[in-house]
Every structure is written in structure tokens, then in C-alpha cells.
Amino acid sequence: MNIIGPDAVAFGVDDVSACKEYLTSYGLDPVDVDETGGFFAALDGTGVLVRHRNDPRLPEPLETANMLRQIVYGVADQGTVNAIADELAKDRQVQRLQDGSVEARDDTGFALKFQVTKRRQLDLPGEMVNAPGSPPHRAVNKIGVWEDMPAKPRTFSHIVCFVPEIPAAENFYVDRLGFKVTDRFEVGPFLRPAGTRDHHTLFFIRTPAYMKGCEHLAFHMGGPTELMLAGTRFIRAGYQSAWGPGRHKFGSNWFWYFNSPLGCHFEYDADMDQHDDEWAPRETLISPEAAQAFLLEYSERRLPGAERRKTQEGGGH
Numbered sequence: 001m002n003i004i005g006p007d008a009v010a011f012g013v014d015d016v017s018a019c020k021e022y023l024t025s026y027g028l029d030p031v032d033v034d035e036t037g038g039f040f041a042a043l044d045g046t047g048v049l050v051r052h053r054n055d056p057r058l059p060e061p062l063e064t065a066n067m068l069r070q071i072v073y074g075v076a077d078q079g080t081v082n083a084i085a086d087e088l089a090k091d092r093q094v095q096r097l098q099d100g101s102v103e104a105r106d107d108t109g110f111a112l113k114f115q116v117t118k119r120r121q122l123d124l125p126g127e128m129v130n131a132p133g134s135p136p137h138r139a140v141n142k143i144g145v146w147e148d149m150p151a152k153p154r155t156f157s158h159i160v161c162f163v164p165e166i167p168a169a170e171n172f173y174v175d176r177l178g179f180k181v182t183d184r185f186e187v188g189p190f191l192r193p194a195g196t197r198d199h200h201t202l203f204f205i206r207t208p209a210y211m212k213g214c215e216h217l218a219f220h221m222g223g224p225t226e227l228m229l230a231g232t233r234f235i236r237a238g239y240q241s242a243w244g245p246g247r248h249k250f251g252s253n254w255f256w257y258f259n260s261p262l263g264c265h266f267e268y269d270a271d272m273d274q275h276d277d278e279w280a281p282r283e284t285l286i287s288p289e290a291a292q293a294f295l296l297e298y299s300e301r302r303l304p305g306a307e308r309r310k311t312q313e314g315g316g317h
Contacts, residue, residue, distance in 0.1 A: 001084055001178040004117050004195035006156045006202075007046050007074035008039070009217055011067045011262045012053035018261045019050045025237040026258075026266055027152045027230055028219075042219050044120045046074070046156035050262065059103070059111040066213020067263035070103075071110060071159060074117025076195055084114045087176055107172040108163050108212065122154060127223025127270075151229040153219030157253075157269050158201045160216050163188070164209040173202065182275055183250040185286040190250060197274040199251035216257060218267035224254045227270045231256040235298060246295035250282070255292075 013019045016037045024030060028040035028047055037051035049070075051058055058069045075081055078100055085102040088094050095103040101115035130136050163169040166188050173179040179191040179202065188204035205215060221227045231245055242265050244256035253272040257265045284290050 001087075001193070002076035002080045002195045003084075003114075003177060003179075003193035004074045004076060004119065005193060005198065006071060006159055006217075007115065007118050008049055008072040008156070009068065009159060009214070010049040010051070010058060010070040010072070012055065012058045012061060012069045013037075013050055013067050013262055014053060015261055016050065016052050022239065022261055022266075023048055023050065025234060025239065027234075042153040042155050043124070044122050044155045045118045046219075048217075048262075062109055062212060064210060064212045066162075068161075068214040069111060070113055072113040072115060073193075074119055075114055076117070078116055081114050081116060084177065107168045108161075108165070110161065119155065124154065124222060127225055146229070149226075149229060151221065151226040151233065153230075153268070154222060155220050157198070157218040157220045157267075157272065158203065159214060159218075160203040160205065162207040162211045162213055162215050163204050164207065164212060166204055166206050169204050180275075180277065180279075181281050182279060183281050184283040185250075185290065186283070187286050192275060197276060199253070199273040199275055214264040216265035216267050218255075218269045220272070221254075221268050221270040224270050227254050227256055227268045230268050231258075232298065234258060241298055244295065245298070247293045249290060249293050252293075 011019070016035070020030070020033060020037065023040040028042060031039040031041050031047070033039070036055065037049070039047055039049050041047035053061070053067065061069060075084070081100060081102055085094050085096060088104045092104055097103065099115070101113055103111065103113045105111055128137050170181070170189050170191070173191055174181065178194050180194075181189045182192050182199050183190045187206045190200035191202040192198060192200055221230060228245060231241070235241060240259045242257040242259050245254065247254050251272050254270040255267055257267045260266045
């Protein structure tokens with residue numbers, strides 16, 4: 001199945017206004033948004049749909065209180081959508097919509113939608129650095145540029161879900177939809193669909209059933225500098241960092257997680273590993289050492305020696 005990855009995720013929320021403000025501050029652009037909610041897009045058109053929890057346009061919620069309502073997967077073509085519909089119709093209800101997309105639920109109960117991808121091809125440079133031993137890049141005077149440098153989410157990266165039964169969740173995506181396991185913690189697998197080389201677009205974490213739902217979702221940034229700028233601006237907009245910035249081991253991506261009013265965390269990520277079918281999955285126990293190569297911490301700007309100079313100028317000790 002030529003599934004590329006998540007095109008969108010839909011949420012049913014308590015406070016639509018707070019979520020609209022959050023998603024805009026995160027860097028997604030409002031598209032057809034009104035007082036009832038709407039779609040918030042990354043640069044390539046992937047994004048997040050938010051509406052009030054009682055909005056009848058949303059799929060029915062899970063039995064848990066999580067606000068996740070639907071994961072929308074983009075696929076390469078209509079033939080792939082049709083093949084997915086035929087496969088899933090063997091043992092569950094599948095709804096074929098007028099626009100050619102199909103809806104169903106996975107073996108955990110999450111509502112899914114499959115559509116010809118809405119992603120637009122991006123033509124944007126990635127981050128480059130000058131390093132001893134490699135050809136230099138063109139010199140650019142960056143003084144005064146950082147404050148105005150764009151740092152927008154480029155594309156939907158991945159989603160992480162809490163599930164009570166890992167084998168059922170994993171087997172559905174591997175056996176029915178052709179996902180590959182790239183790596184594994186003992187609490188769950190990292191999964192990559194056939195249409196991308198990203199280390200993962202889906203990760204499951206085993207938890208008690210009452211926690212079932214979305215733990216976090218992530219969008220790719222253009223590099224670690226964009227990630228750090230976006231995260232810094234997000235904090236200055238009044239939002240709270242939950243984990244990071246830092247760099248993961250499995251996937252190698254830079255990360256920075258934030259609390260949100262959508263019932264899950266939102267992550268900026270950058271520079272994720274790319275894999276093909278020759279990759280041999282690794283497996284390890286979950287631990288802080290396994291989860292991150294290093295971890296940084298945000299602080300307000302400072303200047304070396306500034307505190308001492310201030311004390312001396314003020315006559316204090």
C-alpha cells in the first residue's frame with residue numbers, strides 16, 4: 001500500500017477559541033476557519049482540523065476522554081485508496097465517500113480516513129552549516145536576520161498514540177496496510193509506511209486502556225535552527241515547554257514538545273533519519289538514555305558577565 005503518511009488529524013475540543021490561537025501561534029496557517037473551528041495548515045497543506053467536541057461533522061469519539069477524533073492518511077493515488085478499501089472491507093465497515101476517500105476504524109478503534117494526498121511538493125532549502133573539512137557555503141551576514149527568519153512547520157511528520165494492546169495495533173498496520181517496523185522500544189514499535197523513507201510516521205506506546213488516545217503529534221521543520229526559533233517564539237507567546245529541546249536516538253530527529261489545549265502534546269521536529277527496506281530494526285528497553293542523545297533547556301537570553309557588571313554598577317555584592 002503506497003501510503004505516504006498523515007495528511008491531517010481531527011480533534012473535538014472543549015475550547016475552540018483557545019485551540020485556534022494555539023495552532024496559529026504554533027505556526028500553522030488558518031484555512032476556512034470560523035467560530036466553529038476549521039483547518040490549520042503547514043506549508044505543504046497537511047495540518048490539523050479542530051472543531052467543538054459536539055460538532056456533528058466529527059467522527060464519534062473513542063470511549064476514552066482523549067480529544068483525537070480521526071487520523072487522515074494521504075496515499076499516492078486513487079488506486080491505493082480503492083485497494084485499502086477492498087482490504088479493510090473484508091472484516092469491518094468501510095464508508096466510501098463521494099470525493100473518493102474512504103473511512104474505517106483500526107483494530108484499536110481509532111477512526112481513520114484514506115485519501116489521495118493533499119500534500120504539495122515543497123521547493124525550500126534545508127539547513128546547511130559551515131564546518132572545518134567541508135567546502136564552505138556562501139558567506140552571509142546573519143546579524144539582525146534571526147529575529148525575522150521564517151520558522152514554519154513544513155509538513156506533518158508523525159503521530160504517537162497510547163494503546164492497551166501493542167500486538168493488535170501493530171499487526172493491523174503491518175499486515176493490512178504494509179507498514180514496516182523500523183525500531184522498537186519494549187513499550188511499542190516505530191512504524192513507517194511504504195510511501196516515505198521517514199524513520200516513522202506512527203509510534204505506539206503501551207498504556208492502560210483508560211489512557212488510549214493521542215500522546216503527541218509532530219511537524220517537520222527545515223532544520224534545528226528553525227526548530228529552536230519556532231520553539232522560542234512559542235514560549236514567548238505564552239505556551240509551556242513539556243520536553244526539550246533535544247535530539248532523539250531512534251530516528252535521530254531534533255525535538256521540542258509543548259503542552260496544548262487539544263488533549264495531547266505538539267512537537268516540532270527536524271532532521272529525521274531516512275530508511276529503506278534493507279534497514280534492520282533495533283530494539284531496546286525504554287529509558288531516558290534510550291530516548292534522547294542529549295537534552296537542552298530553554299532560558300531567557302543572557303550575556304556572559306552581565307550579572308557581575310550589574311552588581312558592580314549597582315554597588316551590590
